[in-house]
Amino acid sequence: MQNERTWQFWDDYYTSQEKDAQEWIVEPTIDLLEKLSEHLPRHNRTIHILEIGCGISTSARDFYSYLLKKNIDANVIATDISPVCIALNQQRDDLTPTEHRFEYRTLNVAEQHPDLNESFDIILDKGCLDTFAFRSKQRGQNQPYALLIRTVLDNIHSWLQPDGVYWVLTPRRKFRSVRDFRGFETVHRVELTTIPRGELVSTQQHTYLHVCQKNQQYLPNTDDHAFCKGHEETIDDDSSCPKCHKTFYEFRKGEPMDGQGKSVWWRRWRGHCRHCKRK
Ligand SMILES: C[S@@+](CC[C@H](N)C(=O)[O-])C[C@H]1O[C@@H](n2cnc3c(N)ncnc32)[C@H](O)[C@@H]1O
Ligand SMILES: [Zn+2]
Structure with a gap:
């Protein structure tokens, strides 16, 4: 679905990187991790977390360590489309064999993966869907409901457990495609004012966390009306x-x-x- 040029773009980007870690949008400080942990599911089972478009950010790894320290049982998979970036992360973090509950993998969010269906309590996204929205605008489409975004949201919906949540960290106060996607029952917006911004940001003033609860009634990839315009504003x-x-x-x-x-x-x-x- 997503063309090879995009994949090549990100591989080239990470090949030319000199640093081994870099954060877009917001830094994974302890304040951010605490803020995120306020939205963890309350069940006593292992919490399964997938990060999409992880880049060379340390957010997923830091969140995993934070949960370990809090004695919260979690399994985390951090993924990106770029094999170069995944290899960089694996070298950087030198995970011991006992750390099998945290791993890096390649994953293209624009492709279906039936093996991942209903696997995750949480899907974390820091700047991944943003890049799709940005590209759609760049191409002059400026369509919040571009087909590619819908495909990605349908995949995210499929990979969430029935009571799963999608966490989007973004500079966008309004993320219309997320807000209006019928695959989410509720979208709650939290403004993160005191958390340091990542090094790769535009002139953004704020960072927002959109917490999206899966709508179990929605059928991905079949529903003709994936978005409902005029859906209530994000609630905050x-x-x-x-x-x-x-x-x-x-x-x-x-x-x-x-x-x-x-x-x-x-x-x-x-x-x-x-x-x-x-x-
Ligand atoms: C703006 S960067 C954010 C990186 C990281 N999450 C952070 O906060 O620093 C967007 C990331 O999305 C990845 N990406 C782009 N298209 C993707 C796709 N189809 N599937 C998975 N990841 C993708 C890119 O490789 C890039 O690492
Ligand atoms: Zn009233």
């Missing part, structure tokens, strides 16, 4: 009811959201916005 604490102007935070009376509680709050909030009678 500042989202406000169009009628009574109460914010989502006020609606919850400041109550924190954790674990399973999140989807309940989001459902209640959508219900409120739909039925609110106040002017």
